[in-house]
Amino acid sequence: MRALAMSDVAALAGVSHQTVSRVVNGHPNVAPHTRERVERAIAELGYRPNASARALVAGSTRTLGLVTVKINQYGPAQTMLGLEKAARAAGYSLTVSILDDATAAAMRAAVDTFVAQRVDGILALSTYDDAAAALATLDPPVPLVAVQVGGGEDRPAVGVDQETGARLAVRHLLALGHRTVHHVAGPADSQEARGRMAGWRSELESAGAPVPEVVLRGDWTPSSGYLAGKALAARIRGGEEVTAIFAANDQMALGLLAALHEGGIRVPEDVSVVGFDDLPEAPYFTPPLTTVRQDFAELGRRGVQLVLSRMRGEDQHPEPVAPALLVRSSTGPAPGRA
Template sequence: MQPAAAAVRPLSMADVAARAGVSHQTVSRVVNGHPSVAPATRERVEQAIAELGYRPNVAARALVTGSTRTIGLVTVKINQYGPAQTMLGLEKAARAAGYSLSVSILDDATAGAMRDAVDAFVAQRVDAIVALSTYDDAAEALASLEPPVPLVAVQVGGDEDRPAVGVDQEAGARLAVRHLLDLGHRTVHHVAGPADSKEARGRIDGWRAELEAVGAPVPEPLRGDWTPSSGYAAGRQLADRIRAGEDVTAVFLANDQMALGLLAAFHEAGLEAPDDVSVVGFDDLPEAPYFTPPLTTVRQDFAELGRRGVQLVLARLRGEDLHPRPVPAQLIVRASSGPAKPAPAA
């Protein structure tokens, strides 16, 4: 009979310490993301971990430290570009900080769904929870929750008492409107997002504030739902008004997907941007430079949003009172916006 094979001993922190030439405590600090490790030492330990293929025992570590090194993320409508990119930004930043991200995607932005997701994460013993609360019902539920772990809001409207991080939606909208006014347009029409969206309200507030700041007329906004089809419907309405003689020369839409639909409707009606109407969107989709024409838009830095969100989580875990400033938006000028045509002679 062949002798029984000796059981293979699992790798331990002691093995990593021996390979890296450091103490067991130093390896523990690196694995747990402790800041008080010299960069060269951290690199040596991480190299030893990679060479040995060491994987920390998360369950055992959680029993000892009370930490699972996991952040829970609750998000809604991941099929939309903004929430999807915010999630990716958070995941990348969490991974860089030595945490994993556990995601709960809600079908509906309801208070009950938000509460259930937070309760489930607490039961899983996550270290902290991040919630994307851009819709009113979910945001109201979030404001009423007091879980036993830090709860941080991301991409909110800026009126939350809870620690939060987000892009400055109002300032971004003002950039878009100011750009069009500087091109000589008498006013700027707006296709807004859903009424229950905090982001949509921030953008409509910025649009209105910039028009009022220069005494420009404030047209009644049209309402969309973020989809290209709603932008197409708004485009058909505006095209009809242009054919009827209304002075519509510039349109700011609350996201790029609606701008895509509006441009299609204008093209069908024989109107082209920017010769007939200048068009500006919001988000800077990867496809925006390839629209016909390439779309002028407002870019949100989702990677920076994720970094600041995780930074806020880590500060809360350390017991620090951190209130990050909003992430600034950036105007990206392309071919869909141009100077206003001179008004026809009376």
């Protein structure tokens, strides 16, 4: 049995090979009744166009490449889903390369592979410094857009406004009467983590609140939040005034809550806690977690819009996606202010 060809569809529909090609490739100059006859023949035969041949004719594979790092974390995973949904809505498929390590060499290799596969555009999702530095040195023959990492005039980017999100969290806690806010930060080589720390610090300084000298740092995991919580609980038991904590993500906040509970410290009666991301589980933490929500669907939509605009030769630099504060039961008035 030989593979079906356009000529088979043309013979059954009673049209030329060129007419079938126009229908398959979405050409507008085909009469409606002719298009219907060709589509009926395609369905009857079960014909599937050759993607490689279509790409040669159209000059496009209708495919975007996404290179990402550490997809086991909630933020990157949700961003990837948002990008895939937006790509599909725009008529593109999304090919994904997941890197084990956020290194410059791995990022360059993934981009080179996408170029060899003739994708129409590339999205790079990584907030880590090594991979971000690699992006700045790359000049592939197709548009390359950075997601959740700083861009520039030559490297357009989309992302959530991390600093504003952190400021919302700190402002909420200060408004509840807390004298200052302690911070459990993310990894030092993460641009997202640094953006949240910068927002935490700048909001405290703007309000004239003291900035704690000691900043505990985690790696985004609940276990690292738990260790930070144990350290903070010990300081509280030692008499230090710690009544409000901003954790750089919800997973670390989860570990933090567990450690505080084990240490006999009540949330929010003794200490208020705010996270970042709005995990689906966040409303079911004990207590339900006040957090900063990132709109990953909107981030994906803007990322795909940006790479498509670059494919059209347009020079766009979209505004960051605005975060939102969701207040739940893990925050309350400072002790003595209720």
